[in-house]
Amino acid sequence: MKKSLICAALFLLTVFATFSQKRSKTNLAKAKPIVFAVLNDGKTLEPIANIENGNLVEKGSSDDAENALKEFVKTYYKPKTNYDLIFGGGVAGKVLVGKPNSNSDCAANLADITTTSAKAKLKGLIMGLATNSKSKKPGSGVRRLPTAVERTEIEKLVRNEFGKEKIASKVLNNLKYHNLTAIDSNNDTEVELVGSYWVPTSTTERALLFFIAEKDKSGKYKFGFKEFQSIKQDDVISGEIKDLDNGILHELLLDIFDTDGDGVSEIFTIDQAFEGNNFNVYKRDKGEWSKILETYNYHCGY
Numbered sequence: 001m002k003k004s005l006i007c008a009a010l011f012l013l014t015v016f017a018t019f020s021q022k023r024s025k026t027n028l029a030k031a032k033p034i035v036f037a038v039l040n041d042g043k044t045l046e047p048i049a050n051i052e053n054g055n056l057v058e059k060g061s062s063d064d065a066e067n068a069l070k071e072f073v074k075t076y077y078k079p080k081t082n083y084d085l086i087f088g089g090g091v092a093g094k095v096l097v098g099k100p101n102s103n104s105d106c107a108a109n110l111a112d113i114t115t116t117s118a119k120a121k122l123k124g125l126i127m128g129l130a131t132n133s134k135s136k137k138p139g140s141g142v143r144r145l146p147t148a149v150e151r152t153e154i155e156k157l158v159r160n161e162f163g164k165e166k167i168a169s170k171v172l173n174n175l176k177y178h179n180l181t182a183i184d185s186n187n188d189t190e191v192e193l194v195g196s197y198w199v200p201t202s203t204t205e206r207a208l209l210f211f212i213a214e215k216d217k218s219g220k221y222k223f224g225f226k227e228f229q230s231i232k233q234d235d236v237i238s239g240e241i242k243d244l245d246n247g248i249l250h251e252l253l254l255d256i257f258d259t260d261g262d263g264v265s266e267i268f269t270i271d272q273a274f275e276g277n278n279f280n281v282y283k284r285d286k287g288e289w290s291k292i293l294e295t296y297n298y299h300c301g302y
Contacts, residue, residue, distance in 0.1 A: 031075050031076060031132060032050050032051070032052065033050060033051035033052075033131070033132060033133035034047060034048075034049070034050050034051065034076065034131065034132060034133070035047075035048045035049055035050075035051065035056070035129055035130075035131045035133070035257060035259065035268070036048060036083065036095075036129065036130040036131065037127065037128075037129065037130075037254050037268070037270055037277070037279065038085065038095060038113070038115060038122060038127055038128040038129060038130050038254075039127055039270075041122055041123050041124070042095075042113070042114075042115030042117075042120075042122035042128070043112060043113060043114075043115070044110055044111070044112065044113065045077075045083075045095065045097065045110060045111045045112075045113045045130060046109065046110050046277065046297060047059055047072075047076070047109060047297070048129075048268065048279045048281075048295060049279070049281070049293060049295055051133050051259050054259065054260035054261060055259075055260065056259055056266070056281055056292065056293045058293070058295050059072070059295075069102060069108055069109065070102070072109065073100045073102045073109075073111075076097075076111075077097050077099075077100035077102070077111045078097065079097055079098060079099055080096065080097065081096070081097040082094055082095070082096055082097075083095040083097075083130040083131060083132055084130065084131055084132070084134075085115060085116075085117055085120060085128055085129075085130055086128060086129040086130065086131060086139070086255055086256075086257050087117065087119060087120035087128045087129075087141075087143055087255055088119075088139060088140060088141040088142050088143030088183065088184075088255070088256070089138075089139020089140055089141060089142070089143075089183065089184075089185065089255065089256040089257055089258065089265040090138050090139040090140065090141035091138070092117050092118075092119045092120045092128075092141070093115060093116050093117025093118065093119065093120055094115070094116045094117075095113050095114075095115050095116075095130040096113060096114045096115075096116070097111050097112075097113055098111070098112040098113055098114060099111065099112050100112075105300060106299045106300030107299060107300075109297060113130075115128075119141075125178055125179055125247055125252055126179075127252070127253075127254050127255070127270065128254065128255045129254055129255045129257055129268055131257065133259070135257065135258045135259075135261065136258075136261035137187075137258055137261055137262075137263045138258075139184075139185075139187070139256060139257065139258055139265045140183075140184040140185075140186075140187045140265075142182065142183055142184035142191060143181060143182070143183055143255070144181070144182045144191075145180075145181070145182065146180050146181075146182050146193060147182075150182065150191075150193060150221075151180060153220070153221050154180060154193055154195060154213060154221060155175065155197075157211075157213065157221060157222070157223065158175065158195070158197050158209060158211075159172050159175065161209060161211075161223070161226060161228065162175075162199060162207060162209065162228075165207065165228055165230070167199065167201060167207055171199055171200075171201055172199060174199055174200060175197065175199050176197065176198050176199060176200075177195060177196060177197040177198070178196040178197075178198070178247050178250055178252060179194075179195065179196055179252060179253060180193060180194075180195040180196075180197075181193070181194050181195070181253050183253075183256050183265075183267075185256055185264055185265040185266075185267065185284060186263060186264045186265070186284070187263070190214070190215055192212055192213065192214045192224070193212075193213045193214075193221065194211070194212050194213075194253045194267060194269075195209075195210070195211055195213070196208070196209075196210050196250050196251060196252050196253070197209045197211075198244075198250065200245075201230070203241075204232060204233040204241050205230065205231065205232050205233065205241065206230075206231050206241060206244050206245075207228070207229070207230050207231075208228070208229040208230075208231065208244075208249070208250055208251075209226065209227070209228050209229075210226070210227045210250070210251035210269070211223050211225060211226040211227070212224045212225040212226075212267060212282060212289045224284070224287075224288060224289040225282060225288075225289035225290070225291075227251065229249075231244060231249060236249075236274075237274040237275075238274060243274075247272065248272050248273070248274065249271065249272070249273065250271070250272075251269050251270070251271045251280065252269060252270055252271070252272075253267070253268075253269055254268040254269055254270050254279075255268055256268065264283075264284050266281050266282060266283050266292070267281070267282040267289070268280070268281050269281075269282070273296075275298060275299060275300060275301055276296055276297050276298040276299040276300075277296070277297050277299070278294065278295070278296050279293075279294070279295045279296070279297075280293065280294055281293040281294075
């Protein structure tokens with residue numbers, strides 16, 4: 001009798017273990033490759049886009065948003081889930097999910113995380129990426145401050161560009177920036193420079209310039225992509241133009257990652273709005289950088 005009970009118990013344990021393994025594999029299979037933004041000093045994870053057949057695609061929308069969110073959280077934000085931290089286009093550490101914020105009114109698709117890295121010092125506007133995707137061609141790992149020579153050359157370009165937008169030279173004496181970062185998107189040892197510069201053109205107006213710069217055949221930097229904005233106080237949802245001075249509404253570098261395996265990393269950026277975050281992705285093709293994806297995550301009404 002005891003032997004029969006023992007055999008039955010062992011059978012049930014075997015069935016349970018097999019079921020658990022199948023369930024684990026099923027959940028893993030549902031987790032499509034995805035790219036996240038690592039924000040808030042490495043403490044917050046926010047989804048940007050999925051990767052399907054090497055292409056970046058927006059997370060699918062659903063008429064049943066509540067259940068879609070539950071499924072997303074169940075698939076990607078299970079506590080103790082690990083993701084690779086991407087910094088300089090290469091794996092630079094780990095991101096460990098702590099808990100999802102699915103019960104939050106303003107951060108339902110975010111998760112609290114712990115970031116571990118010997119290289120990446122995430123702080124303030126220095127952010128990164130996280131992913132469960134394994135790149136066929138790992139990135140260079142290059143991400144650094146510009147040299148004095150690089151900064152001087154870039155700022156000359158920036159001043160010229162602002163000048164084309166009819167901004168007076170005396171105003172440009174107060175030229176400011178949020179970041180200027182050297183990266184190597186294609187492992188050719190020649191860095192690209194990604195920058196976010198701005199200038200207060202008046203007490204109620206700001207001029208913003210985001211750009212990707214790279215060297216031309218003569219070895220001089222040129223803009224491979226640029227976007228200028230002039231923002232007036234009346235256009236700011238808070239009614240205070242000074243809210244822009246800490247980085248809100250400025251396009252800022254997250255990091256780079258080769259999503260399609262062609263050996264050239266795409267550039268990911270964030271543009272923090274008042275009610276959520278905009279994410280942009282840029283791809284280099286035939287010597288030109290172009291925007292290939294724009295996504296938005298709504299957080300909360302201002």
